[in-house]
Amino acid sequence: MTLPVTIRETSSCCTPPLSSSVTSEDAERIAHVFKALADPTRVRLMSLIAxxxxxxxxxxxxxxxxxxxxxxxxHHMKLLAEAGLVTREQRGKWAYFALADGALDAVAASLRALR
Amino acid sequence: MTLPVTIRETSSCCTPPLSSSVTSEDAERIAHVFKALADPTRVRLMSLIAxxxxxxxxxxxxxxxxxxxxxxxxHHMKLLAEAGLVTREQRGKWAYFALADGALDAVAASLRALR
Structure with missing residues (x-):
């Protein structure tokens, strides 16, 4: 009696290597912006300014x-400004903040690069 | 002689209080997803899967x-899965990942809520 033999390909040798259109530099830049938004208080601050x-x-x-x-x-506003998400203008005692033109559009474009 | 007197309004009493359409719960949820994308390696993994x-x-x-x-x-894939950005399927020895349907659309919608 001969037992049936099944040869199973367990290595992934035949899958073409994965590649991405996002370079390491792109990934650093995208992650930096998301990091600035990765805090509930900063999300609320962005929304309040908007x-x-x-x-x-x-x-x-x-x-x-x-x-x-x-x-x-x-401190939160400083992080948002450093990520380019808001602009800051000092007027006398107080700082005024506005959403940076196109900053959220740039984030949205980054997301499109992920699909 | 009388010196001219300038009355300067230094308090912000007359500015209507700021309000936002993003609730604290929304902000927590949005920040959680952004946190998953706040790392260059995870950005590259998302892009490779896409x-x-x-x-x-x-x-x-x-x-x-x-x-x-x-x-x-x-570990990175676990964080992306927990944030609902990818789905995971175990097949034999290996786990397979795909972008979760609509996950990036939901991120884009969160961004729109900030402006």
Whole structure:
């Protein structure tokens, strides 16, 4: 009696190597922007600025809605500005923030690069 | 002689309070998904899967392109799956990953909520 023999291909030798249109530099840049948005407070701050009259908000008006200290809100705003998501203008005592033109469009374009 | 007096409004009492359409719960959920994309390796893994034939990739084919150990790649894939960005199917020895239907559309919608 002969037992049936099944040869199973267990290696992945015949699959063509995967490649991506996203370079390492692209990936770093995309991840950096998402990192700035990867915090609930910063998501709310972006949303508050977007909804503000004239599209800009004084930091003095951002403190109450998120319920954090001015220092903490300033720190979050600094990270958003460094990621290029908001612009900052100092007027006297207060800093005013607006969404950076095209910043969220650039993020959306990054997402399209992932599919 | 009388000195001119300028009354400057320094408080922000007359600005209507800022409000946002994004609730705290929304912000938590949005930030969680962004956090999964806030890493260059995970951005590249998403892009590799999107570009793979049939829209799915064996973890065995994801290791070489990112140049990390299988354990590290598995960890990154676990975070992407937990955020709902990819689906996972075990076939024998290997796990296969595909982009979750509509996951990137949901991210794009979250971005639109911020403006």
């Amino acid at each position: 909804a503000a009259e004239g599209g800009e908000a004084c930091i003095c008006d951002l403190i109450d809605p998120v319920g954090l200290s001015q220092g903490t809100v300033s | 570009a793979a034939e049939g829209g799915e990739a064996c973890i065995c084919d994801l290791i070489d392109p990112v140049g990390l150990s299988q354990g590290t790649v598995s």
